[in-house]
Each structure stands twice: as C-alpha cells, then as structure tokens.
Amino acid sequence: MQHPIRIAVVGAGGLGRAALRLLAHKQEAKVVALCDRGGYAFCSKGFDAETATALENGGCAALGEPVDDSIGALIHHRADVDAMLLTLPNLPNEFMPGVVERIVDAGYSGVFVDALKRTRAMQLMFALDEKLRAARCVAITGAGATPGLLSAAAVLAAQSFVEVERVDIWWGVGIANWDAYRATIREDIAHLPGYSVERAAKMTDAEIDALLAETDGKLTLRDMEHADDLLLQKVGVVDRLDQVTVGGVMDTRSAQKPVQTTMTLTGTTFEGKRSSHRFVLGNETSMAANVLGPALGYLKRALWLRERGIYGVFGSTEFMPMVLR
Amino acid sequence: MQHPIRIAVVGAGGLGRAALRLLAHKQEAKVVALCDRGGYAFCSKGFDAETATALENGGCAALGEPVDDSIGALIHHRADVDAMLLTLPNLPNEFMPGVVERIVDAGYSGVFVDALKRTRAMQLMFALDEKLRAARCVAITGAGATPGLLSAAAVLAAQSFVEVERVDIWWGVGIANWDAYRATIREDIAHLPGYSVERAAKMTDAEIDALLAETDGKLTLRDMEHADDLLLQKVGVVDRLDQVTVGGVMDTRSAQKPVQTTMTLTGTTFEGKRSSHRFVLGNETSMAANVLGPALGYLKRALWLRERGIYGVFGSTEFMPMVLR
Numbered sequence: 046m047q048h049p050i051r052i053a054v055v056g057a058g059g060l061g062r063a064a065l066r067l068l069a070h071k072q073e074a075k076v077v078a079l080c081d082r083g084g085y086a087f088c089s090k091g092f093d094a095e096t097a098t099a100l101e102n103g104g105c106a107a108l109g110e111p112v113d114d115s116i117g118a119l120i121h122h123r124a125d126v127d128a129m130l131l132t133l134p135n136l137p138n139e140f141m142p143g144v145v146e147r148i149v150d151a152g153y154s155g156v157f158v159d160a161l162k163r164t165r166a167m168q169l170m171f172a173l174d175e176k177l178r179a180a181r182c183v184a185i186t187g188a189g190a191t192p193g194l195l196s197a198a199a200v201l202a203a204q205s206f207v208e209v210e211r212v213d214i215w216w217g218v219g220i221a222n223w224d225a226y227r228a229t230i231r232e233d234i235a236h237l238p239g240y241s242v243e244r245a246a247k248m249t250d251a252e253i254d255a256l257l258a259e260t261d262g263k264l265t266l267r268d269m270e271h272a273d274d275l276l277l278q279k280v281g282v283v284d285r286l287d288q289v290t291v292g293g294v295m296d297t298r299s300a301q302k303p304v305q306t307t308m309t310l311t312g313t314t315f316e317g318k319r320s321s322h323r324f325v326l327g328n329e330t331s332m333a334a335n336v337l338g339p340a341l342g343y344l345k346r347a348l349w350l351r352e353r354g355i356y357g358v359f360g361s362t363e364f365m366p367m368v369l370r
Numbered sequence: 371m372q373h374p375i376r377i378a379v380v381g382a383g384g385l386g387r388a389a390l391r392l393l394a395h396k397q398e399a400k401v402v403a404l405c406d407r408g409g410y411a412f413c414s415k416g417f418d419a420e421t422a423t424a425l426e427n428g429g430c431a432a433l434g435e436p437v438d439d440s441i442g443a444l445i446h447h448r449a450d451v452d453a454m455l456l457t458l459p460n461l462p463n464e465f466m467p468g469v470v471e472r473i474v475d476a477g478y479s480g481v482f483v484d485a486l487k488r489t490r491a492m493q494l495m496f497a498l499d500e501k502l503r504a505a506r507c508v509a510i511t512g513a514g515a516t517p518g519l520l521s522a523a524a525v526l527a528a529q530s531f532v533e534v535e536r537v538d539i540w541w542g543v544g545i546a547n548w549d550a551y552r553a554t555i556r557e558d559i560a561h562l563p564g565y566s567v568e569r570a571a572k573m574t575d576a577e578i579d580a581l582l583a584e585t586d587g588k589l590t591l592r593d594m595e596h597a598d599d600l601l602l603q604k605v606g607v608v609d610r611l612d613q614v615t616v617g618g619v620m621d622t623r624s625a626q627k628p629v630q631t632t633m634t635l636t637g638t639t640f641e642g643k644r645s646s647h648r649f650v651l652g653n654e655t656s657m658a659a660n661v662l663g664p665a666l667g668y669l670k671r672a673l674w675l676r677e678r679g680i681y682g683v684f685g686s687t688e689f690m691p692m693v694l695r
Contacts, residue, residue, distance in 0.1 A: 067640040070532040194529055197690065198649065201523055204663040204691055205655045207395040281693040314659040315392040320652030324523065327645030330530045334639040338529040353680060365522065365690040366529055368606040 049091070050074040050348065053119055055144065056132035057081035057105065059225040060160070062097040063333035064130055067341070069094040073370045074341070078122055084108035085118035089125065101225070116144060123153040128344050131159040132337075134228035135166060136235065136242050142169035149173070149180045156182065156347035160189025160336050162232065164286070167192075167272035167360075174358040183351045188343035188361040189336035190326075191216055191291060192273040195308040197339075198324035199273070200362045203282040205322060206312030212283065213309045214273060216293030217302035218332045223257070229332075233295055236269045262298030269293075276360040282310075302328045306335070342366025374416070375399040375673065378444055380469065381457035382406035382430065384550040385485070387422040388658035389455055392666070394419040398695045399666070403447055409433035410443035414450065426550075441469060448478040453669050456484040459553035460491060461560065461567050467494035474498070474505045481507065481672035485514025485661050487557065489611070492517075492597035492685075499683040508676045513668035513686040514661035515651075516541055516616060517598040520633040522664075523649035524598070524614075525687045528607040530647060531637030537608065538634045539598060541618030542627035543657045548582070558620055561594045587623030594618075601685040607635075627653045631660070667691025 052068065054061045054076050061081070068076055075091030084105030086092070099107040112118050119126070129148065133141050145157055161167050170186045177184055187193055191214050199212045223230050230253065235245035248256075257264070271291035277283045294303040306326040313319050326335060345367040350359070377393065379386045379401050386406070393401055400416030409430030411417070424432040437443050444451070454473065458466050470482055486492050495511045502509055512518055516539050524537045548555050555578065560570035573581075582589070596616035602608050619628040631651040638644050651660060670692040675684070 063640075067532065070640050194526060198523065198526055200690060200693070201519060201526070201649075201664075203693060204519055204667045205651070205659045206663065207392065281695055314655055314663075315388075315395050316656060316659065318654040318656070318659070320654035322652050322655070323648075323650045324526075325648045325650065326530070327647050329643040329645035330639055330647070331641060331643070334530045334641065334643075338531065338639075339526075342529045353678065355678060363690065365525060365688065368525070368528060370606055 048073050050345070051077045051125060051127045052344070053078035053080060053126045053129045054132060055080045055119065055129050056134070057084065057100055057108070058132065058228055060132040060333060060336060062100050064132055064337050065092055065097040066094045067337050071369055078119055078126055079108060080115045080119045081105050081108065082115065083111050085112040085115040087122050087125070116147060120148060120151040120153065123148070123151065126155060128156045128158065128348060130340060130344060131157060135162050135232045136228070136246050138163055138166040138242070139169060141166060142173060145170065145184060146173055146176065149176055149182055154181045156344065156351055157184040158188045158340050158344040158347055159184070159186050160193060160340050161186050162192065162271055164270050164272045164275050167275050171358050177358055178356045181351070181356050183347040183356055184358045185343040185347045185361055185364065186358060187272050187276050188340045188366070190332065190339065191271060192276050193361045194335055194339040195324060196273040196276045196362050197366070198308050199277055199310050200280060200282055202308070202310035202322035202324065203312065205314060207315045209282055209310060209312040210288070211311050212273070212277060212289045214271070214291040215304065216306040217304035218293065219296045219300045219302045220332070221298070221300040223297040230295070230297060233264055233266060236266045237264070257297050262296055263303060264295045264297070267292040276362040279360050280362045282362070339366050341369045345369045373398050375670070376402045376450060376452045377669070378403035378405060378451045378454045379457060380405045380444065380454050381459070382409065382425055382433070383457065383553055385457040385658060385661060387425050389457060389662050390417060390422040391419045392662050396694055403444055403451055404433060405440045405444045406430050406433065407440065408436050410437040410440040412447050412450070441472060445473060445476040445478065448473070448476065451480060453481045453483065453673060455665060455669060456482060460487050460557045461553070461571050463488055463491040463567070464494060466491060467498060470495065470509060471498055471501065474501055474507055479506045481669065481676055482509040483513045483665050483669040483672055484509070484511050485518060485665050486512050487517065487596055489595050489597045489600050492600050496683050502683050503681045506676070506681050508672040508681055509683045510668040510672045510686055510689065511683060512597050512601050513665045513691070515657065515664065516596060517601050518686045519660055519664040520649060521598040521601045521687050522691070523633050524602055524635050525605060525607055527633070527635035527647035527649065528637065530639060532640045534607055534635060534637040535613070536636050537598070537602060537614045539596070539616045539632070540629065541631040542629035543618065544621045544625045544627045545657070546623070546625040548622040555620070555622060558589055558591060561591045562589070582622050587621055588628060589620045589622070592617040601687040604685050605687045607687070664691050666694045670694045
C-alpha cells in the first residue's frame with residue numbers, strides 16, 4: 046500500500062469536517078481533496094485540522110473560489126486520489142450512488158467508502174457492482190456505525206449460533222448543536238411516523254426547530270429503514286430483512302447520549318440454547334468517532350482488496366476493517 | 371466454493387466431538403475424516419452427530435481398527451479433504467504447529483483452522499507462513515473464542531479510537547463434567563501460579579481432582595498467556611503485548627458460567643474522550659459454541675482466501691469470519 050494514502054473527503058458538512066480532524070491523528074493517510082456543494086479545494090501536501098475550523102467558521106468560501114461543479118473539479122484530480130470518503134447527505138437515495146457512478150464513468154479507478162444508511166440507497170449502490178468491477182474500483186458501503194461497526198459486530202456475534210432469530214440495534218446520539226448536522230437530522234426526521242424523505246428534505250430550519258421544541262430536542266425513532274438488514278441478509282446472518290430492527294434516540298440539545306448504543310443478536314446454539322450476544326459502545330464516544338473510525342478502517346481494507354485484484358461493491362459485513370495508523 | 375466442504379476434524383476430544391454435533395446443522399460442510407491418538411476413520415458421505423455419541427461412549431475404538439499413526443492415515447486422504455479443523459490439545463506448544471507442518475510437508479494443499487490459545491504456540495504457527503505460501507495453503511490461527519471471536523471484536527471496537535489503551539478479556543466457562551475436556555483443563559491449570567505447561571501435562575487425573583476439590587471445582591486464572599495479545603499487535607490495535615490481558619473463571623462442576631464473558635477495549639477518541647466499548651457473550655452459550663462457531667466461520671473465510679490465491683498463515687483478527695450455512 047502506498048503511503049500516505051491520498052484521500053478525497055467528499056462532503057464538507059459536520060462529518061466531513063470531523064474526518065479532517067480525525068485524519069490529523071493518522072500518519073498513513075492525508076486529505077488531499079475537499080469537496081462540497083459550491084466549493085472544492087485540492088492540496089497535494091494535505092489539509093490539516095485547521096481547515097475544519099476554517100470551514101466551520103467560513104463555510105465553503107474557506108475552500109477558495111466558488112465552484113459550480115465540485116464533483117467535476119474532483120474528477121479533474123482523479124489520478125491524484127487513492128480513496129474517496131463519501132460524507133455526503135443520504136437523501137435523496139439516488140444521491141450518493143449517483144456521485145459514485147459519475148466519478149467512475151469519468152474514468153476514476155480507486156476506492157470508495159460511504160456511511161450510507163438507508164436500505165434503498167444501498168440497493169442502488171450494490172447495483173453499481175458490475176460497473177465498479179469493470180473500472181477496477183472497490184466500494185465498501187454502509188461502513189459507518191450503523192450500518193457498519195454494529196452490523197459487523199452482528200456478523201461476529203452470529204458465529205456462536207446455528208440459527209439467528211433477530212438483531213436489534215438501539216442507538217443513542219447526542220449533538221450539542223444540531224446546526225452542524227443539518228443533513229443528518231433531516232434524514233432522521235424522515236424516519237418519523239407521518240414523515241417521508243421528501244417531506245423532511247423540504248423542511249425549513251425554522252420548521253425543524255419547531256418540531257424539536259415539541260420533544261425537548263429529542264427524536265425517538267423506531268423501525269427505521271436502515272441497511273443493516275440488507276447487509277446482514279447478504280452475508281447470511283439473517284434470512285429476512287424484518288429480522289433486523291434499528292431504532293434509537295437523538296438528543297439535539299446535549300452532547301450526552303440519551304441512551305447507550307447497543308447491538309443485540311439473539312439466536313440458538315447447536316445445543317439448542319437460546320441466548321444473546323451484545324456489543325455496547327461507550328457513552329463517551331461520539332457519532333463522528335463511531336462513524337468515521339470504522340469508515341477509515343474499511344477504506345484501508347478497500348485498498349487492500351483492490352491491491353489483490355478484488356473489485357466491486359461490498360458491504361461492511363463482508364470484511365474486517367483494518368486499523369489505519 | 372465447492373459444496374459441501376469436506377472437513378477433517380483433527381482431534382476427537384470434547385471439542386472435536388462437539389464439532390461433529392455442530393456440523394450436523396450445516397448443509398455447506400460435512401466431516402469426512404476423524405483423527406485422534408490411536409484412531410482414524412474416513413467416510414466420504416460424511417459422519418453424523420451419532421458418531422460423536424459413539425466416540426463418547428466407546429472412545430477411539432468407535433473409529434474402527436486402532437491406528438498407530440493417525441496423522442499418517444489422514445495424510446493418505448489428503449486429496450479428499452478441503453479443510454482441516456484442528457481440535458487438538460494446545461500442549462505442548464510445538465504440537466499443533468508440528469502437525470500442520472507435517473501435513474503440509476506431505477503434500478497437502480488446503481486450509482487449516484485452529485483454536486490455538488498460547489502466544490508461543492501461535493508464534494510457531496506464524497513461522498510456518500512461508501512454507502504454507504509455497505504449498506498454496508491457508509491457515510487461520512487463533513480462530514476460537516479467545517483468541518478468535520473476542521479478539522476480532524476488539525479489532526472492531528478499536529475503530530472508534532485513535533489510541534487504544536488496553537484490551538481486557540474476562541471469560542467464564544462452565545463444564546458439568548471435566549472428564550470430556552481433560553486437555554483443556556490441564557492447559558488451564560498450567561496458567562496457575564506455580565504451575566507450568568510441563569507440570570500440568572504430567573498431572574494424573576487424581577491429582578487434578580484433588581486440586582479442583584480445593585476450590586470447589588473452580589479455577590480462577592489471571593494474566594494468562596493468551597495469543598489475543600499477539601493477534602492484536604499484529605494488526606496494529608495495540609503496540610505492546612502487555613496492553614492485552616486475559617483471565618477468567620472455569621467452573622468444572624457446573625454447566626452454568628461462573629462469570630459473564632466480556633471483551634472490554636478502552637481508548638481515546640480523536641476528540642480526546644476516553645471510553646470503553648464492550649462485547650458481551652450470552653451466558654447460555656457454551657464454550658463449544660463460542661469456539662467452534664467462529665472456527666467454522668473462519669474455515670469458510672480461509673477457503674475464500676485460498677480461492678483468490680491469497681496464501682499463508684493469518685490471524686483471526688485479520689479477517690471477518692464468514693457464515694457457514
């Protein structure tokens with residue numbers, strides 16, 4: 046593997062900026078390209094954590110001259126980028142798969158990692174498998190926290206059982222200032238009863254403020270459409286999508302997690318004993334740490350696969366993330 | 371992958387017999403060869419769970435005519451075996467690596483999976499890497515519960531942190547009748563203060579009974595020499611072996627686990643928050659389920675690697691186990 050790995054962070058919202066801060070701790074990789082709606086910047090030496098602060102204060106203008114087509118600008122540097130970390134909004138479902146398709150169609154050959162959440166969006170990503178194989182690309186999809194870290198933990202947990210009954214993921218996220226995660230919160234609102242992806246996307250900030258005020262800033266979501274189901278079905282942990290449930294509580298007014306994030310897998314052993322294994326995330330770990338850490342571990346794995354001539358679109362449940370140093 | 375996978379169970383003690391029972395639930399694999407000190411049997415149709423009962427009641431005689439060199443007999447069938455599941459005693463350290471070396475030297479080309487426990491034994495296994503590459507073999511070592519399931523869970527847990535402080539594994543095992551796990555218990559006694567591998571190996575059953583009587587049948591072990599440390603160092607989760615501790619309690623008089631089995635990884639996130647992720651095994655799951663389930667998942671992964679021309683000796687922390695159906 047060539048070091049340092051040259052990464053493009055595609056999407057400079059809360060997660061993208063956190064990626065800059067996290068990668069400042071790593072020797073094996075650097076961020077050479079930054080891409081957002083209306084802004085693009087390239088630096089072969091690599092951006093540092095201060096860029097994240099500049100973006101936070103100055104928005105896309107901190108990236109320099111405005112750019113009409115930032116993905117087009119990124120494509121221009123395609124030969125200088127080993128891996129693309131997609132920290133783009135999940136909505137609409139076609140958005141992230143569409144960006145990947147456009148970049149591959151433009152002749153990029155490298156790896157992609159995303160923290161895609163919705164089942165339907167992931168189905169669109171898997172539909173690109175043949176195209177990515179032909180282009181000698183690797184994508185690992187659903188490589189964040191859930192799906193990602195927790196669905197991979199379910200694959201491990203499943204090993205002890207000959208029959209898996211169900212997988213239940215219950216997450217807690219605390220964000221002190223939701224302003225930094227506008228897209229994420231709109232995506233979560235779309236899971237509420239009576240809301241849709243389209244309705245949530247169209248809400249103004251004032252409407253979201255009003256909705257959050259009703260519940261003291263907390264959003265409780267049940268039976269979310271989360272691609273953990275698809276990823277666990279793909280590797281044979283469950284037969285049916287409805288054996289996997291995902292829900293949780295987001296507190297938009299406190300950095301403290303309102304509930305502990307847990308993956309519980311229940312099954313029956315070969316001796317006929319019913320039991321549950323659990324993977325529990327420490328309350329002090331942020332959403333950004335639990336999404337981006339795994340995403341970067343899977344990014345290193347994607348490069349490992351590509352070096353061995355193994356191409357295509359894979360789920361985070363298919364491979365162990367590596368440790369990016 | 372050719373199905374069903376033809377497996378040799380090498381070692382027909384408690385774990386080997388449990389493997390027969392577990393594999394009776396699987397369509398993708400069958401046990402075609404059974405090997406123990408003084409006994410060998412081959413059946414291309416595959417052995418069923420009843421063979422385990424016969425072995426339990428009749429010992430090796432249930433395998434048919436006595437055999438002086440059972441590994442030699444297995445080597446004779448090397449072309450009819452896709453994968454070798456090593457359920458051999460861990461002691462002495464040279465034993466399992468020696469069996470692998472002999473089988474490879476005799477011209478076998480296939481995969482091995484073991485549930486090796488001791489760090490020094492695993493170092494000997496890794497020393498076979500070049501030999502296995504040349505023979506187009508794959509071995510995944512330390513592929514049981516600890517090391518195995520729990521060390522792989524530590525690799526996942528590590529993803530959320532930029533610095534890992536420590537990994538603590540604390541296991542509970544309950545075995546109603548230690549007679550079925552004579553080798554395992556001798557191996558555990560060797561970890562007690564004042565005991566060595568050699569001393570434990572030489573103990574008579576009566577001496578072990580007397581030792582267990584002193585502690586009401588329970589063995590509490592701390593700072594065990596367990597290869598989780600080596601496996602986690604190899605993939606970069608920890609820098610030093612002493613950052614990983616393994617200990618636990620074995621109750622030899624009850625099938626109930628005396629303590630819950632837990633892997634706790636403590637580290638610091640990129641935001642500077644110290645926290646711990648935990649992987650907790652359900653109390654109703656037996657040692658056999660937690661060792662053999664992962665071992666068979668890694669066996670499928672080893673075949674996957676071999677099909678892609680990736681050969682050598684790997685640790686269970688390097689790959690995700692697959693789901694054997």
